[in-house]
Amino acid sequence: MPRKPNTHGGGAQTNRNGLHFEQTTALNDALINAGYSVVNYCVYQGSHQIGMSVPQKRIYSMFLNPRGIYYEKYNSKEWRPDEAFINFDNNKAYIIEKKFQNCAGSVDEKLPGCHFKKLEYQKLFKPLDFDVEFIYIFNDWFLDKRYFDTLEYIKNMGCHYFYNEIPLDFLGL
Numbered sequence: 001m002p003r004k005p006n007t008h009g010g011g012a013q014t015n016r017n018g019l020h021f022e023q024t025t026a027l028n029d030a031l032i033n034a035g036y037s038v039v040n041y042c043v044y045q046g047s048h049q050i051g052m053s054v055p056q057k058r059i060y061s062m063f064l065n066p067r068g069i070y071y072e073k074y075n076s077k078e079w080r081p082d083e084a085f086i087n088f089d090n091n092k093a094y095i096i097e098k099k100f101q102n103c104a105g106s107v108d109e110k111l112p113g114c115h116f117k118k119l120e121y122q123k124l125f126k127p128l129d130f131d132v133e134f135i136y137i138f139n140d141w142f143l144d145k146r147y148f149d150t151l152e153y154i155k156n157m158g159c160h161y162f163y164n165e166i167p168l169d170f171l172g173l
Contacts, residue, residue, distance in 0.1 A: 025098055025137050027053050027083045030166045034173070043085070050173070052086045059084050067128055074123040081121075083166075090172045092131045095121050101141040111136070111150050115157035135170070136161040 028038045031053060037044045041062045043051045054062050060071060060078065063086055071078045083096040095118070099107050118134035125132050136154065138161055154161055160170070 025164065025166055027055075027085060027096065027166050030168060031173075034168055036173070049088065051088045053083065054086065055083045056080045064124055069124055069127060071124060075120050077120075079117060079120055085171050086130070087172045091129055092133055092172060093121065093125050094133045094135055094171050096135050096137060096166065098137045099142065100139045102139075108147075108150070111147075112153055112157075114154055114159040118157070118159055133170075134159040137166060138163050140164065 031038055031043055035045075036050070038053055041052050041054050041058060042049050043053050052063055057078075057080055059081060064071070081095045082098045085094040085096070086092075087094065097114075097117075099111070101107050114134050114136065118132055121132045121134070136159070140163060142151070142161075143163065151161060162170070
């Protein structure tokens with residue numbers, strides 16, 4: 001019997017099904033739509049560089065490594081955020097993880113790890129005198145009441161979550 005395609009996200013189909021959600025919540029698109037310009041990962045308001053928008057490994061190659069921060073000195077693993085905004089005006093790094101679901105799955109068990117990841121990123125940014133905010137961007141699946149305890153825990157751990165969009169005002173913009 002042939003297998004039915006996974007149209008719910010998660011598991012082996014995360015890239016295929018989560019890609020649209022990730023693209024529709026793209027930080028660079030939100031910045032450009034709000035009137036900022038993004039050139040080579042640098043974010044400008046007019047001619048003033050206000051920060052950097054760095055996804056995945058670029059957080060290291062474009063921001064941390066050039067400033068002498070190499071993950072091996074601080075973390076046992078190289079963490080790769082979906083996206084990150086590094087705000088030079090308020091010295092905060094906003095780590096953004098996107099979670100898309102349409103059915104129960106392993107993402108449920110990953111959500112409480114936000115505090116651990118925030119602590120790992122704080123180790124990297126502390127020598128640069130940057131604070132870290134950890135943010136989830138969820139799709140509407142996570143509005144379900146079964147996530148109440150998990151969402152409350154995320155807040156209690158000093159992490160944040162939003163639905164379907166990246167709130168630029170939260171990023172200090």
